[in-house]
Amino acid sequence: MRQKLAAVLALDMAGYSRLMEADEAGTLARLRTHRIELIDPAVAKNDGRIIKTTGDGMLVEFQSVSDAVRCAVEIQQRMKRRNSDVATDRRIEFRIGINVGDIIFDDGDIFGDGVNIASRVEQLADVGGICITAAVAAQIADRLEVSIEDLGEKVLKNISRPVRLYRIGIDEEIAAHPAVKETSQRRRTNTKPSIVVLPFDNMSGDPDQEFFADGLTEDIITELSRHHELFVISRNSSFVYKDKSTNVREVAEKLGVQYLVEGSVRKIGDRLRVTVQLIDAVNDTHIWANKYDRKLDDVFAIQDEVTASIAATLPGRVEAAQRDHLSRMKPSNMVAYECALAAKVLHHRSTAEDNLKAQAFIDKAIALDPGYAHAHAWRACILGQAWVHGWCEDKDATWEQVTSELDKALALDDNDADVHRILAAVRVSSNQLSEAQYHQERALSLNPNYDLVVVQQGELLTWLGRPEEGMDWIRKAMRLNPHHPERFWSHLAKAHFAARQYDEALEAFKRLSTMDHEQHAFAAACHGWRGDADSALSHLKKVRALASDFDVETFLSTLHYAQDSNVQHMREGLVRAGATDRALSKTGAARSS
Template sequence: MEQRLAAVMAADMSGYSRLMEADEAGTVARLRTHRIELIDPAISKNKGRIIKTTGDGMLVEFQSVTDAVRCAVEIQQRMKRRNADVPQDRRIEFRIGINIGDIIFEDDDIFGDGVNIAARVEQLADVGGICITAAVATQIADRLELLIEDLGEKRLKNISRPVQLFRIGLEGVGLSQPEDAETVTRTVSKPSIVVLPFTNMSGDPDQEFFADGLTEDIITALSRRHELFVISRNSSFVYKNKAVNLREVAEKLGAQYLVEGSVRKSGDRVRVTVQLIDATNDAHIWADKYDRKLDDIFAIQDEVTAAIAATLPGRVEAAQRDQLERTKPANMAAYECALAAKVLHHRGTVSDNAQAQALIARAIELDPGYAHAHAWRACILGQAWVHGWCENKEATWNEVIAELDRALALDDNDADVHRILAAVNVNNNALTTARYHQERALSLNPNYDLVVVQQGELLTWLGRPEEGIEWIRKAMRLNPHHPERFWSHLGKAHFAARQYGEAVEAFMHLSAMDHLQHAFLAACYGWLGDDIAAQAHLEKVTALAPEFEIDSFLSTLHYAQESDFEHLREGLVKAARGRSGPPSTAEDAAAR
């Protein structure tokens, strides 16, 4: 046995039995996701050690009381944000209690009065709250800027003496505020947008519900995009069935952009028109119409909502980019810096990446609490890491991870945060963890083209390229002005599906190719038996990367199945030998 002073955090899930009875599989899956994405990383980051877990709770030891409280606050604040869009009866919420005292350690378990008190204190905490003992409160009073409410002395079950308890106030609390937090002003200037109620042009009062439902669904879908500030439904529906001056409405609601539309039913068809207007100059930025057969009005509503929600943010961003290029302000706000950094990132050159790094760093300097900017700094640094555009790859990778930790702590409901976490885990060949984050990103924003295309990539790595092709093509439909690299993803998926002609066609959409894409094309032609084309692309490979070796190339890929590695290897060997039959062992070795 070992006895030492330690801080103990006891956490327990509220309503566990009720949730398990209502949806056992779903509750277990969601709890597991919270553990993987939030709770375990928070414990690790704050130097905690999980001693014991039960179905609905855990005991965690910390060497520092401050670390224990920081961890508890982070968990509860982030769980509150996660639950914001979850119905009350399906929320997973925790009570947390913290105590410090002498703990007995034996056989990887802990015992003693200090542990018992922590467990009893947890039971008196509010749902979603934190309860601490006087010993803990005394130690953090001058170290953490927290609201601590004295609950007085309480009698705890099986504890003979009364224990003085305190409640930590979590409302508006942040543990990582800058020293001059009181003078810091937010400089994120997101484009604001209002969706006015769609007009029912059908002359059919029964279609009014469709027009209103479509408007509400579009507002909800756009609200998932963290780069937009969307005016609430309550504000926009004030103008239902009223003749309005768009510029006055925009000024009154503080909106830069307006969306308006109409619904018209004719026979067995319904037509929806929509347009996006820049209220500052009355310019029509974008318009479209959707003409559908009236088989299932709710399916049409979902389809049109998805199309508008996928297309409209890109049009807003394009308009913002045009404005930036025209004005080139000397001191851009955080949002504008982040937007310009994204544009440079998508160009995909070493010089553009360097400029993107400078701009995204400026965005964070202007607003350290801007989660979206931290996520994109990880993405931009990750691009430099992948392409070797950094002096110290290990240091750059550590920065990527640190930025994602910050972004996740600030806002784990940002689809970009989870999208980039999925990409990072793919690069680490941690495909199971990548799937958790990818699914979370999809649930947060199912119409985001970058998330959708990444789903196709991940399925290709997992050995399901036919499904991957469908997702990549969906991303292309969602964003007809998609980045050119989408064609590269599609080509790789077709190759993995043994669809060589389609793969070649996809790669040929690229205006320029690197040696990796030429290698895939060489393998395609190797399998097709086109010796001349295969040799031509191999020459491109060696011209662009004189040190190219098959094994080194394969080591950069992330296939889950060995057969996919061998399939690519054999295609390259065929290309190298200029023959379509299976290579001999000697030829294979020579090609390497």
């Protein structure tokens, strides 16, 4: 014997004895026809399994309550149409009852309270109607648009406790509840990570704080929705679960999502504490959690701050979880989003070999979904990386591909912050700083709390000769995402260098686990301006070890300063560091000073 939770549909023919007495052969023949043409196909179509049949009825098991109700409505609606031209005294009509509960399977049969209640409920259904228990009604209330009438509590034969029953209307076609329509649409058209933000709990006991908890939830939903790489369930769907005890896996299954965000708000004296956690519902594991303690001076400012921090952190945590999942998958199993994610991971490794692999993955993503704007933007980014580093045979042809992909991405989705972010980055690479500013501002307007957009604003301001402002934006990005990429420190270091703050720049460079030849060149220039010849020489040797053909003028041409004074500032720093020494540079145009 085994026991499990399931939906049970009990069906019984009304007036069976009377009809058999009047026309036994004809009744059996018509009943068999209804079984073959209607009932059995409806059960199969809705993933039901017929467990037991009697002469005039059956018991059917369903894994989903919604499937059981859909099956019942289909049977009763179609039987109503079939009987429209049949004399009243010859009509075959059914009563249907549905319950959900623990059932026992033994030797091909089912037993238990769940089955007994379903059978008793069926007996109270109208002829041609459907009667359900409160447990069934609770599960379909937020999944199906169907009329439900409360019949109150009823005493059922041989059942010790009263059972609340409901009648389902069958006059109209059954339709999915908006929340389920949204989920069904997502399943058909979306392969992106899906997430629902459940209403935050007000733990303070102060009803006045309820507005803060609800407002925080709604703001987080809104901010996360700005990230086009996430599919975020709407507020109307998530607030169905307000003030309800929820099971993570059940909620995820109903809404068709992989990730859930849960949180709580508690007021303690003049302080407000907000806790939040991100859960992978498929594996039932916690991915990330954080706690925010703030003094209750301005509740709306706190709401904005916490919302911004959570909205900036969550996408990165989701992407990290997706990367872990991706590492366990075979490439042949990947869908467009996963191919794009694999391409991003390879792109960030910044090697010629990985760039080539990234191109293959992003090409596959576009082949799977030609209308995927984000993939086109990243194809431009990956090809742009190859162009910058010379990892391509024909630089002119590669650049044409870069601009073509960006045009496609923009035409497909002008409201994707990532599309404009990448456009801005590529425009910076080609020293088109005015155009870069336009796309950067557009990206900020679309998603002002996206850490990659915010840090890029700081980087752009540094190139434009406004490094102090740039530092503020870079630090903001770091606050928004405490798990920010390590390269943020490099952006901050370069901003400090441009602001002539050499000690601060070197402190920021120390936060990097490894440095490339460009970063060592900046560090050498810092020491050059500080007059530390030994440290400057140490970094210059590392520059040459990583880039044997390093040349000062070529290096300066890769920088994107809008003002020549900043270019000269870097040149002078490298000269002071000794970069023109013949042992360290191909040019050997001058000796170190």
